[in-house]
Structure formats: structure tokens, C-alpha cells
Amino acid sequence: MNDSDDLRAVARAGFEPMVAAAGRDGRKLAALAGLASKIGLRARVYPLALEARALAPDDVEVAARTQQLIGHSVPRWHFNMLRDEPRNAAFDAAIRRAVTPGTHVLDIGAGSGLLSLMAARAGAGRVVACEENPAIADVATRIIAANGYGERIRVVTGNSTDLEMEADLEGRADVIVSEIVSNNLLAEGVLKTLADASTRLLAPGGQMIPAGGDVMVALGSWTALDERDVAIVDGFDLSGFNALAQVPRTVPVADPTLTLQSAAAALLSFDFTAPPPREPHRAALTLTATGGPVGGVVQWIRLQMDADGVYENRPGPDAKSHWGAQYYPFAEPLDVPAGTFVQIAGVHDGQRLLVWREDRD
């Protein structure tokens, strides 16, 4: 713990008494919603912002502040994700294959409610849409009602690991659908969340969509990376600052300056019903260069939707995905003839992933 952790802990301990003391003062409650955001009481931001608005409906400053707080509580990528047609189509197709009239579906990480709506449209008898972000869950409830599925889809606000099988689901689900994967597959906690759900909440013989996923890699080059790096600024050579650049770098999968220079391979493969690893897990493989200068390793994701469907955001000129590829640049580019073997290794702890070139000379 450092000083700022201590201060946050003190602020958290005194937070609810401050809310009680604010009473029915909309401005004070809006300020407390801001404080909740600062000290990490994320679940309190939205309810307090709504209460502040209700108590001060004509106060334009309260309206502006709460709008900003609510917007900040929702990651921006939701918007690009909802417009990602290949992703949406892969989920819709798998849901239509799995759902028959009466199927009981659990949607983990429901977001706007899109996958729940797809399941209901495909004929699911009952759908529970579980979403931990209260602002998103509230909006999903309204979206679902506006689309006429309020009777069949029930939104539960909270984390899926807190769901109770009988009280929240009224029995195990036949199908669990989820999309809680990130650029590196793992960062949203998919392994832990789905292992818990498949043990506690899925009916025997039930189906997970997606059923598993792979971390894909290939050798590659991203020539526009140089343009993002710092070089000469105002006559000074600041290129040394590039040593502080984050790794990996995120690159749109259709970036025309990103090319793959080996066949693709799965560095890590996961069955989403299996228990998550308790210790950091390492993997290694050999990629065969197609020839020419290789700048680094490119990583993307592949989802096994079901026995018949695979989704992959493999980089290429026609690729379309809101998930970016992850680029791990080598310290120095490799200029190797076609057929050269390059050893790649990686390690993950269930959430973070790191990839590197093993055979540096």
C-alpha cells in the first residue's frame, strides 16, 4: 500500500456516511458520484448520478457533470464492437445453431443486450442477461424492452461469479453465450469467468458459445510503426524516447502497412470449460519465415464458436475487426531467407500475455 492507496481506503470507508449527509441535495450527490469514480467505487457512480439528476432535474451543471461521469464509466470500445459485423454475424450464426424453442440461455457480459436479443430472436424460452456495469445493465434493460423482448430476457446486474443458480437463473442454462475477450483474448478475465460459469451454471451436456479460443501468432512487419515513433523534433534527436514505448503496440488488422511473413500458428489454445491455470503458463513454437525483413511478431485471436463455426480476426487487407492486432517489435529487424526457422515464446497468467523471440543472436 502507498499513500494514495491509504487515502482511497479512508475515502471509501467514509463514503456512505457522506452520501447520507448529502441527503436530497442533487449537487452534492453529483459531486459524490465524481468522488466514487475517483476512489474506485465504480458500482456507486451510476446510481448516484441518476439520483442527483432526479433531485435536480433543472440543474444544467448537474446534468453535464453526470453525463460526463456516466460516459466515462463505459469503455469507448463498446461502440466499435457493436458495429463489428463479422463478429456479430459469427455470434448470431452460432446462437441460431444452438438455440431451439425453449432453450434456457445465460448471456455473460451482456453489454447492450445484443447477444441476448439474438438468442431470444432465435427462439430461446428464457434468457438471463448478466452485466456487471450498472449503467450498461440499465440501458440494456431499456433496449431489450424497446425491442419487444422484455418478457423473455431478464437483466441481472452484477458479476457472473456472484450469480446464484436457483435464485438468479432458476436452474442451469442450456447455453451460455459470452463475449468477454480482448485483443490478447485474455485481458477481460475470460478464463476465470467461464470456468466458474461452466462448473456452476451450465447444465450437463450444455453448450458454451464460444467453446474455446486461440492466441494466434505469425512473423510480420508493421512499417508504419516507424512513423509513430519519435524522431527529430524541433531539430533535436528524441529517438531515445522510443525506449519507453509500450509493448505490445496495437495495430488495426487491416492496416495496409502490416504484413504477415510466416504461416500463422496457435501459440496458446484454451477450452473455456477447463479450469484456468493457477500459475503463469509458458508456450513456445517455431515459425518459418517467408523471406525478407521481419520486424516482429503479430498476435491476434481465433474463437471456436461451436463445432461448425470459427471466428478469426487474422490481419490482412480485407480484414474487419474492432479487435486490434498486437505487434511485438524485435529490437532489430531480422533479414532472413525464406525457410528460416524463428523460435517464438510466450507466457500468460490468465489475463496478461507477453510474446517474444526466443533465439536472439
Ligand SMILES: C[S@@+](CC[C@H](N)C(=O)[O-])C[C@H]1O[C@@H](n2cnc3c(N)ncnc32)[C@H](O)[C@@H]1O
Ligand atoms: C466485450 S463486451 C460484450 C457485450 C455484448 N455481449 C456484445 O457482445 O455485444 C463485455 C461486457 O461484459 C461485461 N462483463 C465482463 N465480465 C463480466 C462478468 N464476469 N460478469 C458480468 N459482466 C461482465 C463488461 O462490463 C462488458 O459490458
